[in-house]
Amino acid sequence: MNLNIRAVKENTYDAIVVGSGISGGWAAKELCEKGLKTLVLERGNDVKHVKDYTTAMMAPWEFPHRLQLSNEVKQNFPIQSRCYAFDESSKQYWVNDKENPYNEIKPFNWLRGYHVGGRSLMWGRQVYRWSDLDFEANAKDGHGVDWPIRYKDIAPWYDYVETFAGVSGQAEGLPQLPDGKFLPPMEMNCLEKHVAARIKEKYNDRIITIGRVAHATKPMQNGRQCQSRNLCHRGCPFTGYFSSNGVTLPAAAATGNLTLRPDSIVTEVIYDEQKGKATGVRVLDAHTLQSVEYYANIVFLNASTLGTTFVLLNSTSNRFPNGLGNDSEQVGHNLMDHHFGVGADGEFDGFEDQYYNAGRRPNGIYVPRFRNVNEATKMKDYVRGFGYQGGAGRGRGNGTEGVGAALKESLTEPGKWSMGIGSWGEHLPYYENKATLNKDKKDKYGLPTLDIDCEFKENELAMRKDMLESAKEMLAAAGLKNITSYDDMPPPGHCIHEMGTARMGRDPKTSVLNSWNQLHAVKNVFVTDGACMASSACQNPSITYMALTARACDHAVKELKKGNV
Template structure:
């Protein structure tokens, strides 16, 4: 991998990719493999796969006070990032930004979790990999919400196949209309209580499905490659620290190495793209302006095509800052929708229960995955809900209580030592992931009266959960409790943590699935991107990160970004060949 740390003053490539996370890595791989001289501009620091996973083998006792938690002193730098409750742990804190160094403005509380380094959030992502379904691509049209997707599932299916084969997804095909089958490596195993739950749910709710989570881990060899770039999952469940085996998909394990071996890839870190440079002569973009994160100097980089993959909010902010006579409100913003329609998935609602029996059973391995309950509401007439649109899935799992039980049980002395020899009772929890509707009022914009430390206008985010999400949550809590109860759970407790920390901890953004700021659509008057993720009025600029999403589904979205990216890269190269760009 060639790291051009000097950043030549003016360089011309075939393609520029802005960002090196999940979608940027895919753009780099596809474009480089198709023969384009490609430069990846990453705003953060360089990371070397394996070598820089410095905490990967640390145990809790390696940290002072035997804890992975950060000290209150340290947390002062992370007022937003800390709200998840896990991002600021020492094992992976270095993969998240200090909010004090990278400020933005929360008009309403917004949990913008960011990782500025090579690989971006592909190092820390949750790895759950689900396809959107035919009904997801049709949902906006059916409900008369926002705008219709300009593509359908059939447009995406070959690209889902393509990316799943490459990255390796462990899972089980179930033949569900609302959660299409995919190309899967062997599924991970459910434990005995999860299995009981699965059977109980099927029996009591007309065959409702519980399946093992579909996760981007290697549980078997990849079909495309027997080289040594990737190793198989060792079930350590320390993925967020970076995997020394390269067993889960990240840009560093799975896309950038393939881009690199073409000889067509250049990576330049510490390069903050501030704007896309528009050429009114050609009606195309000719390059991007870059601020060096260390020296703050600016330079321009040129290319025939530009892929924006900086994440939904950052990519939209680059376009909003790309102002010209032709595009006074930001490049590609003829519709006025750029920066609007922010979506996420709402979570932090569900139920828990205890399960009796199976005292003589346990499990081995720390499975980096859970069980999944695919959406079961608003699928058809019989599952229709009167008070809200769309639906939700659940992720969760069962486990036996560990040593912590002896605290609550008030064990002491000899009795405590004995109690430390046997795991406690089984508990199971499931938490909902709910679809969020696109809403023009949920928006981000730039404040030119306040500049960030890099001289960029501050990003202001003004978004919140609306009525449909909040109404859906009531059902998410009660349906979770019903299923646990029906499956034999005891002491069933439903919860909704929406009000935690004055509503901040569960505010929008907490799903870390920001989407929708430059939605795809058919009509340039109401959308930013066309059906191949090109900006309607500036066709050599593609956006294939979360910004492109026209609706959210309730599925974790990263796999869809990958498929959109591979599809768009293919289109871009075809168009270049046809001399259309």
């Protein structure tokens, strides 16, 4: 046997992080700041903060198609182009569907970006803590497995990541939606304030508050502050919102301990059966197609839920013939996403003398969960709950039709006030909702693809009826007129909150990870992206990924120093 010892040494680090998105960026920051020489592997291209936000300052008329999509783009991005954040200014951040295939056993929109920073560049930035209502839900109603942690375990880590990331919001004192470390809240406009006041008068079980978002509403590190441009999905040259590119990766790089390698497709984790641990990862160079191995004492998988699923399932050995750490046969199963695309809109007579005063606010309102919170709010036909997001505004014009000067003149005047609310609901963890490897259908790199078999079921469908009716009822109670409702029922994946395929749990027989996000069977491999989630709650999940990642990194470094991993 001829070993290239020099190459092994050159490719050895203290830690490897797979993926550079929201959770991967946090893993990089925490591990580097704790003194570990850390390699971050990103399968996509590099995107340098500010420099590569090439469309961030462009006006609509400077785009060839005025921000619309050409037929060629629609053909190459048939799935990605369904996303609200996909347009001519941001298409460079989304994968080419033709080059990145997967197999829909049931309809599933896998919306993703392969580049440094991942979806932290294009995300919706809504950040809501979970409470014990969420962490205890599985144990109480029997769906899924019990979370091995409770709110008290993660609360200090919410504090930690919110303080660094920058989260604006209004404290409300709700047990089902814990308050956080907030920067000043963005301001609701006059109709939103009116509706919030009416809801408070009419109901004793629900409120309207301003959305909690990862935006710096006052100056933070390096002068970062939101400019209320609402062009966030292009990348923010002011670092007004939290992204890996603008916040965590620069912090990691400042330590001198970061090595970032883009265009590096991690195909598997290398497992040493004699040592009983992982020794590194195998990488396929996206350009040369050369296979390279990197080595480290600990490995963090943050490739996104389905990306991490692929890596685990593709990491086979005599010890793990069905995928690394897959003794429980749970890897790939229990796939969840929030169900949304249901709500109502209405018009309002009044406030004709008022308009906005806060630029293009990149945020809306939030209605926290109010169903199945306690015995008084318990529903008979479904478990868990939902929340609403939305906002109010004024259209343009007085209804003049046609073409020419009269139409143009009418569009300079604001139209009627209107307001809409849409709902996000919890998706239960079902074992049969899954992603599996398809070794017969390969991608352009010759790698297996994923078969995705996921659906919403009876509980979600029953919940949607309430989501729709409650939206109409609330708008009517607030005095809105001409109320219309909708239920578009987009398929799973479309909410871009996929999670659950390598869930945390107390029992290695029914879960993949322990309470510290370690593989039960391979203690030096950690999973802290959406794959780790044991349930989905109804809140946007990214702040929970951040908190779990910081917590797991702290534990990993302590265990590494003790020689336990």
